Structure formats: structure tokens, C-alpha cells
Amino acid sequence: MGLRVARLRRLVLERLMRYYRFLSEGRGRRPAPTVTSAEIADALDIDPTQVRKDLGAIGLLGMGRVGFDACEICRAIRIVLGFDQPYHAVLVGAGHLGTALMAYARFSQYGLNVSAAFDTDRRKIGHLVAGRRVRSTRTLASYITRHDIRLAILTTPVEAAQKVTDRLVAAGIEAIWNFTPTRLTVPPNVFVRNEHISLGLSELAYHLTHLDVTRR
Amino acid sequence: MGLRVARLRRLVLERLMRYYRFLSEGRGRRPAPTVTSAEIADALDIDPTQVRKDLGAIGLLGMGRVGFDACEICRAIRIVLGFDQPYHAVLVGAGHLGTALMAYARFSQYGLNVSAAFDTDRRKIGHLVAGRRVRSTRTLASYITRHDIRLAILTTPVEAAQKVTDRLVAAGIEAIWNFTPTRLTVPPNVFVRNEHISLGLSELAYHLTHLDVTRR
DNA sequence: AGGCAATCGTGATGAAAATCGCATAATGGG
DNA sequence: CCCATTATGCGATTTTCATCACGATTGCCT
Ligand SMILES: NC(=O)c1ccc[n+]([C@@H]2O[C@H](COP(=O)([O-])OP(=O)(O)OC[C@H]3O[C@@H](n4cnc5c(N)ncnc54)[C@H](O)[C@@H]3O)[C@@H](O)[C@H]2O)c1
Ligand SMILES: NC(=O)c1ccc[n+]([C@@H]2O[C@H](COP(=O)([O-])OP(=O)(O)OC[C@H]3O[C@@H](n4cnc5c(N)ncnc54)[C@H](O)[C@@H]3O)[C@@H](O)[C@H]2O)c1
Numbered sequence: 001m002g003l004r005v006a007r008l009r010r011l012v013l014e015r016l017m018r019y020y021r022f023l024s025e026g027r028g029r030r031p032a033p034t035v036t037s038a039e040i041a042d043a044l045d046i047d048p049t050q051v052r053k054d055l056g057a058i059g060l061l062g063m064g065r066v067g068f069d070a071c072e073i074c075r076a077i078r079i080v081l082g083f084d085q086p087y088h089a090v091l092v093g094a095g096h097l098g099t100a101l102m103a104y105a106r107f108s109q110y111g112l113n114v115s116a117a118f119d120t121d122r123r124k125i126g127h128l129v130a131g132r133r134v135r136s137t138r139t140l141a142s143y144i145t146r147h148d149i150r151l152a153i154l155t156t157p158v159e160a161a162q163k164v165t166d167r168l169v170a171a172g173i174e175a176i177w178n179f180t181p182t183r184l185t186v187p188p189n190v191f192v193r194n195e196h197i198s199l200g201l202s203e204l205a206y207h208l209t210h211l212d213v214t215r216r
Numbered sequence: 217m218g219l220r221v222a223r224l225r226r227l228v229l230e231r232l233m234r235y236y237r238f239l240s241e242g243r244g245r246r247p248a249p250t251v252t253s254a255e256i257a258d259a260l261d262i263d264p265t266q267v268r269k270d271l272g273a274i275g276l277l278g279m280g281r282v283g284f285d286a287c288e289i290c291r292a293i294r295i296v297l298g299f300d301q302p303y304h305a306v307l308v309g310a311g312h313l314g315t316a317l318m319a320y321a322r323f324s325q326y327g328l329n330v331s332a333a334f335d336t337d338r339r340k341i342g343h344l345v346a347g348r349r350v351r352s353t354r355t356l357a358s359y360i361t362r363h364d365i366r367l368a369i370l371t372t373p374v375e376a377a378q379k380v381t382d383r384l385v386a387a388g389i390e391a392i393w394n395f396t397p398t399r400l401t402v403p404p405n406v407f408v409r410n411e412h413i414s415l416g417l418s419e420l421a422y423h424l425t426h427l428d429v430t431r432r
Numbered sequence: 433a434g435g436c437a438a439t440c441g442t443g444a445t446g447a448a449a450a451t452c453g454c455a456t457a458a459t460g461g462g
Numbered sequence: 463c464c465c466a467t468t469a470t471g472c473g474a475t476t477t478t479c480a481t482c483a484c485g486a487t488t489g490c491c492t
Contacts, residue, residue: 011479014418014419017415018415036438047481049482050480052439053441056440061440061441063489064440064486065487066439066488066489067440081418081421081425082422096315097320100313103312110421112421150424174424177420183260195413198323201323202233203409204367205327206229207407208407263452265451280456280459281469282468282469
């Protein structure tokens with residue numbers, strides 16, 4: 001199965017994710033087994049050429065006049081993005097945001113299972129959060145090695161972020177999904193994806209305060 | 217005060233936000249009133265030239281051999297991004313994620329105040345979430361017009377997203393911070409900022425499954 | 433069967449973003 | 463008081479990303 005593996009860029013990966021979501025659930029009553037690049041593009045507000053380029057980048061070919069096989073696209077994206085090989089993650093910092101993430105069922109559709117949550121707060125340890133027992137961070141390292149965890153979700157306060165990261169790295173974690181507004185320092189073999197939610201405010205505040213001035 | 221107003225691009229705005237956060241809290245024991253572009257760049261993992269370009273874009277000038285006045289940078293960014301003119305927002309969908317956002321105190325530092333939350337769930341209406349009473353969405357439109365609300369935070373399930381959006385638009389909302397994984401259709405005078413959290417998974421899953429193959 | 437219309441693939445083009453290189457300015461030490 | 467040092471500012475360059483343009487392919491219709 002000739003899926004090309006030419007180091008996909010971040011934006012391509014994100015668009016592939018969007019294609020996947022659209023095809024696997026997005027289009028309501030659309031029984032057609034085939035889908036055109038224009039249809040995807042319209043729904044997602046992307047240029048059709050872009051869609052074709054992206055699909056081409058993972059080795060998918062469409063047929064003139066017909067389009068692409070929707071199932072084939074889904075299957076290919078699942079394989080390329082790795083949704084087919086479920087991976088387990090630990091979540092550190094079972095606070096407000098951590099709880100929301102743990103409660104979010106849809107992640108499992110993308111292969112992610114949050115298998116344990118850790119916290120330092122004595123009032124939380126031992127109790128259930130989103131159906132899972134919160135554990136003491138003292139047991140974090142051993143849990144990671146014991147269960148061969150590769151991904152950590154970081155939702156602690158900013159102050160604890162780097163310290164926790166160092167422990168995660170020492171325990172052999174391979175990737176971190178960082179929700180704290182900090183740049184984490186990690187060795188080059190550890191991959192960090194930052195999800196800096198509040199950056200959105202820069203754009204929103206800017207637009208709100210300049211709307212009148214800038215005309216639109 | 218010569219703050220240039222040349223339509224800043226999204227990435228510039230986001231970096232300005234990061235500079236602001238770094239300067240206003242980030243650097244711990246660093247009493248120097250002056251800061252160099254290299255110092256910012258190091259802390260934030262950005263190219264120093266980029267920092268200078270960004271600061272130049274909002275009319276800030278540094279001094280050779282000295283750098284920039286940290287306070288002046290903060291002040292300028294506050295003005296440009298509009299943190300100094302606090303704005304009020306409504307949150308629609310007081311679920312897990314909505315609760316986390318409402319509980320997040322730091323937003324007020326950037327001028328954002330979530331003044332009310334709305335939901336359709338009878339078990340939530342009337343109760344407190346993060347210290348604020350949840351209201352029925354029936355009262356949404358009137359609340360928006362009555363309090364002159366310009367921004368809405370959208371954290372409903374996907375199915376409700378477009379319907380809620382239409383009502384927000386009809387009520388005269390000017391901007392939407394959208395946390396649902398959907399493309400919202402809005403008239404051109406309404407600004408939408410998407411915060412598609414789960415897109416991060418595309419990159420994470422990809423790296424986790426290809427780490428061994430691709431050699432980092 | 434043959435032309436028509438829709439759709440794809442891809443090289444060329446253009447726009448945006450990041451980075452480089454170097455002249456210039458300010459500072460502090462000798 | 464001058465010079466070496468350390469920053470800046472900005473034009474030039476490179477890289478990345480998105481869009482356009484067009485030839486090729488395929489199914490559909492008559
Ligand atoms: N809540 C939001 O909407 C939001 C938005 C943007 C960014 N963030 C960021 O996400 C992070 C978490 O935010 P939150 O609102 O959930 O905060 P929170 O205070 O509700 O949760 C933090 C949790 O981390 C735990 N914790 C503290 N130190 C720890 C440690 N050393 N090891 C493990 N756990 C520890 C705390 O006990 C608490 O349960 C913060 O860094 C915040 O800046 C949150
Ligand atoms: N929780 C996460 O970590 C996470 C991550 C990524 C994306 N999201 C997205 O954020 C959104 C909210 O997620 P959540 O986990 O908080 O879900 P949730 O089910 O916990 O909360 C949704 C809330 O919206 C309310 N609601 C439903 N219909 C409504 C309507 N028409 N008007 C007003 N309120 C309505 C529900 O009563 C509920 O309280 C979803 O679209 C989800 O896809 C969440």
C-alpha cells in the first residue's frame with residue numbers, strides 16, 4: 001500500500017484531521033461513497049486545490065469526473081495520522097481544564113486514551129474525575145514506565161509546568177500536549193505540542209477594539 | 217503617541233501577546249527596566265529579528281546597545297491589543313469546557329470578562345458555575361442587547377453550534393470565540409476565532425506513530 | 433461513438449512569513 | 463575622548479504556504 005511518507009508539515013496534518021472529521025461524521029445525509037475535492041473544500045472553507053494537494057501528499061489519487069473514494073480517504077488518514085494504533089496518555093493536573101479534557105469522549109476516536117490522571121492536591125487524590133481515579137504525582141514516573149506511556153497531557157498551573165515536564169522526560173515520555181502558557185524546555189527527542197488557548201484573545205481583543213476604526 | 221495602525225496579521229498579534237505575557241510576568245527576578253530583543257527571543261524561542269520586526273510594527277523603537285524599555289512595550293501592546301478597554305462576553309454552553317473557561321481568572325488580565333453563562337440544560341439553569349449563575353438561553357438575545365455584549369464564547373455541543381451562532385448574530389454579537397470543531401457560517405461583519413483544540417492530536421498522533429520510522 | 437462537462441494532477445505564480453546581512457547608533461572602558 | 467562592543471533597523475533573501483492556470487482523464491448524454 002503505497003502511502004507516501006514524506007514528512008508532512010503541521011498545517012497539512014491539521015487539514016487532514018479536518019478532512020477526516022468531515023468525512024467520518026460531518027456530512028449529514030450524503031450517502032455517496034465518493035467525494036469531490038470541491039465538496040470538502042466548500043464545507044471546510046479551503047481551496048479545492050489545497051485539498052487535492054494534501055490528499056496527493058499522502059498518496060491518494062482521485063478519479064477525473066468522479067472524485068475520491070471517501071472511505072479510502074478516511075482509511076488512509078487514519079493510517080497516516082496513526083489513529084489506528086491507539087495510544088495511552090497520562091494527564092497531569094486534574095483541575096478545571098484537565099477535567100474537561102478527560103471528560104471529552106471524542107478523543108478516543110483519534111486513538112487517544114487518557115488512562116490516568118495525576119495531581120498534587122490531597123483533596124483530589126483518590127477521588128474520581130470524569131470517571132477516573134486521580135493519583136498522586138508521586139506515582140507518576142512508575143506509572144509511566146510500568147504502562148509504557150508515551151504521551152502526557154499537561155494541565156498544571158504555570159509554576160509547576162517545567163518541573164513536571166522534567167519528571168515526565170526523566171520517566172521516558174516521548175510527547176507532551178502542553179496547555180500551560182509556557183515554553184517547555186525538553187531534550188530534542190521529546191516532542192511538544194503547545195495549545196496556547198489564550199492566544200486567541202489577542203486576535204479577538206484586537207478586532208473588537210479596532211473594528212470601528214478599521215472598517216470591518 | 218505614534219502607534220502605527222497598519223492592520224496587524226494574526227501571527228503578529230499572537231506573538232505580541234506572548235511578548236506581553238513574558239514581560240508582564242514571565243521573567244522572574246529580572247529587575248532591569250530594559251529588555252533586549254534577544255532576551256525575549258530566547259525565552260520564547262523566536263528569532264530576535266522577528267521580535268524587532270513585530271515591535272517595530274506597532275511603532276516601538278529600541279535603542280542600540282540597550283534594547284527596549286520593557287514598560288513601554290507592555291503599555292504599547294496593551295493599547296494595540298486593546299487590553300485596556302475591558303470588554304464583556306457571554307458564554308454559551310456551560311459544560312465541561314465552558315466551566316473551565318469561566319473559572320480561568322487570567323482572562324481578565326487581557327480585558328476579557330465573562331459576565332454571564334447560558335445553557336439549555338434545566339439542571340444547570342439557575343445554579344452556579346464558577347461563581348456565576350447559569351441562565352436560560354431563552355434570555356440570551358435580550359441579555360446581549362441589554363448589556364451591549366460584543367463577544368460570545370461558544371462551547372456548546374457541535375450540533376447546537378450553528379443554531380446558537382445564528383441567534384448570537386441576530387442579537388448583534390460582533391465576535392465569536394468558537395471552541396466547537398465546526399466551521400461557523402456568519403455574515404462578514406462578524407469575526408470568528410476558532411480554537412480547534414483537537415487539531416493538536418493530528419500532530420501528536422503523527423509524531424508518535426512515525427517517531428521510530430522518521431528518526432525524529 | 434463522440435463530444436461535453438466535470439474533476440483531477442501539477443507546474444508556475446504569487447503572497448506571506450521567517451531569516452539573513454550589514455550599516456548604524458549608543459554605551460562603557462581605557 | 464575614542465574605540466570596541468553590543469544592539470537595533472531595515473532592505474534583501476529564502477522558505478513556506480496558498481492560489482492560479484491549464485492539460486489530461488473520465489463518466490455522462492445524445
Ligand atoms: N482553564 C482554562 O480555561 C485555561 C485556559 C488557558 C490556559 N489554561 C492553562 O491550563 C492550566 C490549568 O488550568 P486550570 O484552569 O485547569 O487550573 P486549575 O487550577 O483548575 O488546575 C490545575 C491543577 O493542577 C494541580 N497541580 C498543581 N501543581 C501540580 C503539580 N506539581 N503536579 C500535578 N498537578 C498539580 C492542581 O492541584 C490543580 O488540580 C494552567 O496552566 C492554565 O494557565 C487554562
Ligand atoms: N471538553 C473538551 O476537552 C473539548 C475539547 C475539544 C473540543 N471541545 C468542544 O467544546 C464543546 C463543548 O465541549 P464540552 O466537553 O464542554 O461538552 P459538554 O457536553 O460538557 O457541554 C456542553 C454544554 O452545552 C449545553 N448545551 C447544549 N445545547 C445547547 C444549546 N443549544 N444552547 C446552549 N447550551 C447548550 C449542554 O447543556 C452542556 O452543558 C464541544 O463542541 C466540544 O466538541 C471540547
